[in-house]
Amino acid sequence: MASSRKTKYDAIFGHRKYLIPGEDDDKLLQLLEMDSDLDNCDSEDECDVAFECQQPSTEDGQEIPLEQHDSDQDGQSGDGEDQQSEDSDDDLPLNVWIQVTQTLPRANTVAVDEQMIPFTGSCGVKQFVRGKPNPEGLKNFVCATPSGLVLDFEVYQGKDTFLQNSAKSLGVGPSAVVRLIESLREGTQIFMDRYFTTIPLLEFLLENKNHGTGTIMKSRVPRAVHLTSEGILKRLGRGATEQTVRSDGKINIIQWYDMKPVLLASTNLQEEPVDECKRWSKQQKNS
Template sequence: MSVFHLPRSRTYWSRECRVSQVADIMSRDRWEEIKHFIHFCDNAAPSSGDKLFKVRSLIDSLLPKFQALPQDQMLSIVEQMVPFKGRSSLKQYIPKKPYKWGYKIFVLCDTKGLVHSFDIFSGKTDPAPGQADIGESGNVVLKLAQVIHGTVNQLLYFDEWFSSLDLFVALANKGIPALGTVRENCLRGCTFSADAEMKKKGRGTFEEQEAVVDGVEVRAVKWFDNRGVIVASTFASAQPVSSVERWDKRLKQNVSVECPSIIGLHNKFMGGADALDALIAQYRIHIRSKKYYHRLFFHFVDMVIVNSWLLYRRDCESLCVPRKLQKDLLAFRISVARALCMQGKDLSRKRGPPSLDVESEFEKKKHRGPAKAIPTQEVRSDAVGHWPVVERERQRCKHPKCKGQTVFKCSKCNVHLCLNKNHNCFREFHE
């Protein structure tokens, strides 16, 4: 259903817009029954104040699998919106997001979008066990950073909503170097020029400040492009300075602008969440439901598919498989769907409508009254000497599920079989 988008789920079984890849798998009533009754917890059990108790078991089963995935060196923590406009106390409104209404999820992923951990926002975020309380945004980062292995010297990136000096210090004490944009009022002891003053000096102007908190050195750089942006880090600084191309409206041509190293690192390795959102949005499951937690369940299905595809691409690259022989996300998603649809099916049967088992059907027919014996399958299908002859008396056709009477009889099998423009039981009986 994520590949063939229709406005209503019932339309997949309709006469006008029937989709055989969906309608042939199960009936419409069976599908609606499954969607109506699917749940992930005992509704009679106490919720203990957990707003996510409806999907808590699903979250607890996914997190260990995500956390066990091999990690790259560059990791980032960002916000992700799950589109939802129904009634729910978990629904958030963020005007700067492409999807402004929905559930907010904090995601730890790499630069390609591979998810290693997540946390659904359900209100105030308490500090993780054994961690200091450094504010709601900082607690989220420390909670997700618990799964960082540290075997390849991971570097952690995040945006200004999470950044604070206390967070940089807490991560440094855990041995995790960090980098992120930050608001100027969150940098105690660091002052920068106003945007108006830096604009007079021209694009590419930057200033660097240093702050030492509890023995941890934090460097902050303000760079002016179209506007001023401040980036702080415990492992990077402004040097070395490189150059980037920017369009000059006055000169109407590209010009070279100085760019500090810390800015380039942020722009290069903070795109993991955007890549994840773009991959999920391509073939998102759009199924309407009155239950608020169904939207989260469908989103996790999309997230798992994208994660699986990214791991598949990683394995293909390690095995030196050419890019043209690798499946794209659509082909991979279709192959997963087909494999799930064929699970438990008898693959030895031929394609097409199910073939009739003549012997079993004939036994059912014998119980309804006396019936003449029929030859075995080997005799019926040997294609030797089976000629239709015309008898004077009509008799009931011996082909299963045929109630007609005919004068045609097989000369070898000695049974009556229909043979006319509407029914060709003679041929079907001998196939």
């Protein structure tokens, strides 16, 4: 499978090391379409057939090299249809998708997270995130509703991705949150994980009349917050909780013991009320 992907990449882009934004958008879409066909194949032979079907050909069935096919397209000129086609290429596919998400109805509760778009070719913005199911590819920050509807997204393109962001001093994770909630209504509840959550970010959300809740790293919890030791929580048992509220009452730090302590920070959610959820139990499964 990997050899098939390498073959089709070389056929489209040659042996170029980097992609050029704007110029290579159509080729990248062609690569993604072919990659979708390969992912649906059950065998290497079927993948070869799927790849061959993507090759442009003449009316008599003779294949045209992709490089020649592209140059012929560039060489066409004259009628209004060709001019209209060139004008339509000015809109990048990525921008089109972002514009579509902006038309969707905004939700009162959203989640911000990162995802990896699998990509093994050469690209200047490709990332490798250890521990992800697909660690190699493009890192994409996403804002979505509880049902999974994507409201906005931003592909990470390096340290300058959020250069124009008003909260760029907060770091990459918090800046991603600020960027993705630009189109949300005031009073929106934003949930996130420990990669994004910081106390300065929660303060920023409050200033903009929004609320935030997320797991938080212990190193990001203010030193003034007293946390019960893991040993004591372990003796109290699974489900034990404690809460610390800031003096102005605007931010809560909650420690909850599961298999190990879990820290949460929130601007509007507290220790109470306690809810119940179903989860897998090895003891009950084996009995």
